[in-house]
Amino acid sequence: MDSAQPLADRLRPADPLLFVGQAQIRQRVQTLLSAPHLPSLLLFGPPGCGKSTLALLLAHARSDRVLRLSAPESGLPNLRRQIQGAEILILDELHRYSKAQQDFFLPVLESGEVTLIATTTENPSFCVTRQLLSRLLVLRLQPLGRDDLMTLARRGAEELKSKFDDAVLDILCSASRGDARTLLNLLEYAAALPEEERTPAGIGAALPEILHRGDRNGDNHYEYISALIKSIRGSDPDAALYYLACLIESGEDPRFICRRLIIASAEDIGLADPQALPLAVACHQAVEQVGMPEGRIPMAETVTYLALARKSNTAYAGLNAALQEVRTNGPEPVPLHLRNASTALQKQWGYGKEYLYPHRFPGAWVKQTYLPERLNDRIFYTAKDNGEEPRINAWLKAKKRSQ
Numbered sequence: 257m258d259s260a261q262p263l264a265d266r267l268r269p270a271d272p273l274l275f276v277g278q279a280q281i282r283q284r285v286q287t288l289l290s291a292p293h294l295p296s297l298l299l300f301g302p303p304g305c306g307k308s309t310l311a312l313l314l315a316h317a318r319s320d321r322v323l324r325l326s327a328p329e330s331g332l333p334n335l336r337r338q339i340q341g342a343e344i345l346i347l348d349e350l351h352r353y354s355k356a357q358q359d360f361f362l363p364v365l366e367s368g369e370v371t372l373i374a375t376t377t378e379n380p381s382f383c384v385t386r387q388l389l390s391r392l393l394v395l396r397l398q399p400l401g402r403d404d405l406m407t408l409a410r411r412g413a414e415e416l417k418s419k420f421d422d423a424v425l426d427i428l429c430s431a432s433r434g435d436a437r438t439l440l441n442l443l444e445y446a447a448a449l450p451e452e453e454r455t456p457a458g459i460g461a462a463l464p465e466i467l468h469r470g471d472r473n474g475d476n477h478y479e480y481i482s483a484l485i486k487s488i489r490g491s492d493p494d495a496a497l498y499y500l501a502c503l504i505e506s507g508e509d510p511r512f513i514c515r516r517l518i519i520a521s522a523e524d525i526g527l528a529d530p531q532a533l534p535l536a537v538a539c540h541q542a543v544e545q546v547g548m549p550e551g552r553i554p555m556a557e558t559v560t561y562l563a564l565a566r567k568s569n570t571a572y573a574g575l576n577a578a579l580q581e582v583r584t585n586g587p588e589p590v591p592l593h594l595r596n597a598s599t600a601l602q603k604q605w606g607y608g609k610e611y612l613y614p615h616r617f618p619g620a621w622v623k624q625t626y627l628p629e630r631l632n633d634r635i636f637y638t639a640k641d642n643g644e645e646p647r648i649n650a651w652l653k654a655k656k657r658s659q
Contacts, residue, residue: 276408278310281396297314297392300396306400308348314373324348346375406426418446418447421454488517491567496560497560514539514540527639528567591626591629
């Protein structure tokens, strides 16, 4: 093979038996290989998990007339010309195809003219049109596990005719984070080092950038922020700090993290600890002021506080209940006594009449109807017995009893 060819391409297997990883779908792949007809497929998974390799194995096992395209080179006129004579079409990075380009394939698939095998790193529910997605069998691939990565690393070292201790290969596997292509690129880089530097310490010093690889726009971006918020909601400060570290190390925009912390403080903590929201807002301002990496310090304080804070979603749940009422039955007219009488005519109509100004009464509270008449007995906010909320609710109940 051409030694200038990237190692990842040189190691791409032509035999399905040499395909590494994805044990969870191997039986389905075997079924596809032995079935009389190959359906159109969408292979969805993170970078370097074997999507393109699997697509090529499936395609070449069925036909010699295989065409592989990438989105940037494929305008509609080009597509029409290029697919002529192809039996199987491999589309890399389907998420980069426009809606018009994706729609182009609908009649082609309906007629059976071409079998499509597409790949994407993005969630197909959001990046593939509903019409095209309904015509594809989706196979989800996972990041490669440690054993699979070590298998590839040893194959790569053998191809490069380079010697590496397992401890060094293990470091490279950890740094690749389930991405075979990254692993093999790192292995090539390491193989170019003098042999005496191919030690755990030497690799760590020579490849510091491998510790800062991120996925700010892929599924991991949403999975880690979701895990952070759920750990805060579940009052687990250790898990919350871990996922915060994952986001920071991936290069996530700290402003995005802070915005999510503000939402969590209002949605999941709310009135159980009213100081949570001001703290989250202050954290956002602090990160804007000091920047990174120092901004991680107020972020850590805020994440820990939110995880340890008492939890209540009553304000959020109350709003959702009120929204449901409005969406179901429409907004009711505001009671006349709550309307501002801006003109003499409005005063004649009774706007503002009999409104009781609370500050004129003891404790700045007076019994008065605020909801529209039809909803007068509806309760949208129901207090929880948690944190500060019982104290707040007790005050309100005491005022109502005093009337």
